[in-house]
Amino acid sequence: MYSEEHKIYLKKRRKIRIWVRITQILILVIFLIGWQLLADYGLINTFIFSSPKKVWNTIMSLYHANNLFHHVWVTTYETLISFTLATLIGCFIATILWWNSFIARVADPYLTILNSLPKVALGPIIIIWGGAGIRSIIIMALLVSIIITIINVSQGFIATDPNKLKLMKSFHATKAQTFFKLILPNSYRTIIGALKINISMSLIGVIMGEFLVSKEGLGYLIIYGSQVFNLNLVISGIILLAILSACMYYIIFYIEKRLTK
Amino acid sequence: MRNILKIENLKKIYHTPREEILAVDNFSYTLQEGEFVSIVGPSGCGKSTILSILSDLMKPSDGTIEKEKDIKVGYMLQQDCLFDFRTILDNCLLGLEIEHELTEENKQYVIHLLETYGLKDFMYQYPENLSGGMRQRVALIRTLATKPDILLLDEPFSALDYQTRLAVSDDVYQILKKEKKSAIMVTHDLAEAISMSDKVIVLSARPSCIKKIYDIELTNRSNPIENRKTKEFPIYYDLIWKDIDFHV
Known part of the structure; x- marks a missing residue:
C-alpha cells in the first residue's frame, strides 16, 4: 500500500504526462485549423501554400487512382533494402576493422573524408554508373548510411573495457x-543505437536518390509536384514522408525497447 | 613442500616511442605448494607487471619461469569484470567455455562453488543485482572454475569499500585455503598483505627488484581479521613500512 504522499506524487506525474500529450495534439489541431482558415479567407495564396483540405483531397485522389500505397511502398521497400544492406555490410566492415588494427589505421582518414563528404554531390556519377533506376537509389542510400554505421559500430567495438x-x-x-563472447554482445546497445540512426539515414538517401532518378516513390511525388508547380502534391508528399519516417522510427524504437529490456 | 613455480632473474622493459622503461629487474622467487605470498612496494614499481608475465599476458624481456608440469595459473583482476549480459552462472562458466572444458561435471563443480560461497540463489541473476563484495566473490569463482593451482591476485580488493574489503579478503582467504590453492597477491595495503600471507615480498622503487622477503610468523594464526590482532602484526607493519621508500 502506498502512502498518501506517494499517491499524490503519482497522480501529479500522470497529470503532467496527460497535459503534455494534450498540448501536443492541440498544437497540431490549431496549426491545421489556422492554416485552413487563412486559406478560406484568402489571406494566403493556396496555389503556393495549399491548404489542409487540398492536401487531403490530393492524398485521396492518389488513393483512388491506386497510386498512394504504391508510392509509399516503393519508398519503404527501397529504404528497407538499403537499411538491411548498410547494417550488414557496415557491421561486417566494422568487424574487420576491429580484427585488424593495421587495416583500421589505414582506413581511418578515408572513412573520415567519406563521412564528411556530402553524398548528394556523388548523385550525377551514381546515375551514370548505376543507371536511372532503383539500383542508383539504393547505392545512394547505402553511401549515406553505411559510413556512419561503420564508424559507430567500430567505435562501440573499440570502447570495450580493456580489463575485460x-x-x-x-x-x-x-x-x-x-569477438563472439565479449565484443559482440557487449556492443549490442551500440549496434541497436546505430540501427536507429541508420533507418533515418537510409530514408534520407532514398529520397535523395528518388529526387535524382526515380519514376515512383515519395521523393518522386515531391520532385514531380514541384516541376509541374503542383504544390498540393509537394506538400502531400512531404506529409506522407513525415508519417512514414515517424512509423519507421517508432518501429525501431519499439524493437530497441524489446531487445534491451 | 613441493616447489611449483620457479621464477628466475625476471626482467621486463617497456617500450614507448620516447623512451624505454626498465620496470622489473632481476626478480627471482620460488613458490611452494599452498603458499600465500604477497608482493608490496611503492606504487608504479611494476608489481602488476610481474603478475601479467606469470599469467602469460605479456612476455618477459629476460629470465625464466619454470612451472611444474600440469600447473595451471588463474588470474584475478582488480575489477570484477563481470559481463553484464551474462548471468552469474554463465559468468563463472566463461573460462571453461573458452578452454572447451564445459562438461557437466565441471558445471556441477561451479554450481557447488556458488553454493558453498552463498551465491546459489543469485545463480540466474545478472551482475547488476549484486553488491560489490558479492561480485568480487563471483569473480573469484570464475577464476577457480578452471581449477588453477596458482592464483594470481592483482589488487583484488582495492575497488571495494573498506568494510566490504575486510569481509571479502577474509572470504577469499578462506576459499583459497579450503580449496588448497597457492596464491601470489599484489597489493598496496600492508595490513592486508601481512594478515593474509605466509610471506611478503617487498619490492624497491622502479626498476623493481626484491628488497626483502619476510616470513610472516604469527602466534595463533587464524583468519585475516583475527591475524590483525596478533602481537607480531604491528611489528611487521612497522618493518615493512620502513622498507618501502615512500615519497609522497
Whole structure:
C-alpha cells in the first residue's frame, strides 16, 4: 500500500504526462485549423501554400487512382533494402576493422573524408554508373548510411573495457572467442543505437536518390509536384514522408525497447 | 613442500616511442605448494607487471619461469569484470567455455562453488543485482572454475569499500585455503598483505627488484581479521613500512 504522499506524487506525474500529450495534439489541431482558415479567407495564396483540405483531397485522389500505397511502398521497400544492406555490410566492415588494427589505421582518414563528404554531390556519377533506376537509389542510400554505421559500430567495438579484454586474454581466448563472447554482445546497445540512426539515414538517401532518378516513390511525388508547380502534391508528399519516417522510427524504437529490456 | 613455480632473474622493459622503461629487474622467487605470498612496494614499481608475465599476458624481456608440469595459473583482476549480459552462472562458466572444458561435471563443480560461497540463489541473476563484495566473490569463482593451482591476485580488493574489503579478503582467504590453492597477491595495503600471507615480498622503487622477503610468523594464526590482532602484526607493519621508500 502506498502512502498518501506517494499517491499524490503519482497522480501529479500522470497529470503532467496527460497535459503534455494534450498540448501536443492541440498544437497540431490549431496549426491545421489556422492554416485552413487563412486559406478560406484568402489571406494566403493556396496555389503556393495549399491548404489542409487540398492536401487531403490530393492524398485521396492518389488513393483512388491506386497510386498512394504504391508510392509509399516503393519508398519503404527501397529504404528497407538499403537499411538491411548498410547494417550488414557496415557491421561486417566494422568487424574487420576491429580484427585488424593495421587495416583500421589505414582506413581511418578515408572513412573520415567519406563521412564528411556530402553524398548528394556523388548523385550525377551514381546515375551514370548505376543507371536511372532503383539500383542508383539504393547505392545512394547505402553511401549515406553505411559510413556512419561503420564508424559507430567500430567505435562501440573499440570502447570495450580493456580489463575485460585482459580477462579474456588471461583465459587464453582466441580472437574469435573474444569477438563472439565479449565484443559482440557487449556492443549490442551500440549496434541497436546505430540501427536507429541508420533507418533515418537510409530514408534520407532514398529520397535523395528518388529526387535524382526515380519514376515512383515519395521523393518522386515531391520532385514531380514541384516541376509541374503542383504544390498540393509537394506538400502531400512531404506529409506522407513525415508519417512514414515517424512509423519507421517508432518501429525501431519499439524493437530497441524489446531487445534491451 | 613441493616447489611449483620457479621464477628466475625476471626482467621486463617497456617500450614507448620516447623512451624505454626498465620496470622489473632481476626478480627471482620460488613458490611452494599452498603458499600465500604477497608482493608490496611503492606504487608504479611494476608489481602488476610481474603478475601479467606469470599469467602469460605479456612476455618477459629476460629470465625464466619454470612451472611444474600440469600447473595451471588463474588470474584475478582488480575489477570484477563481470559481463553484464551474462548471468552469474554463465559468468563463472566463461573460462571453461573458452578452454572447451564445459562438461557437466565441471558445471556441477561451479554450481557447488556458488553454493558453498552463498551465491546459489543469485545463480540466474545478472551482475547488476549484486553488491560489490558479492561480485568480487563471483569473480573469484570464475577464476577457480578452471581449477588453477596458482592464483594470481592483482589488487583484488582495492575497488571495494573498506568494510566490504575486510569481509571479502577474509572470504577469499578462506576459499583459497579450503580449496588448497597457492596464491601470489599484489597489493598496496600492508595490513592486508601481512594478515593474509605466509610471506611478503617487498619490492624497491622502479626498476623493481626484491628488497626483502619476510616470513610472516604469527602466534595463533587464524583468519585475516583475527591475524590483525596478533602481537607480531604491528611489528611487521612497522618493518615493512620502513622498507618501502615512500615519497609522497
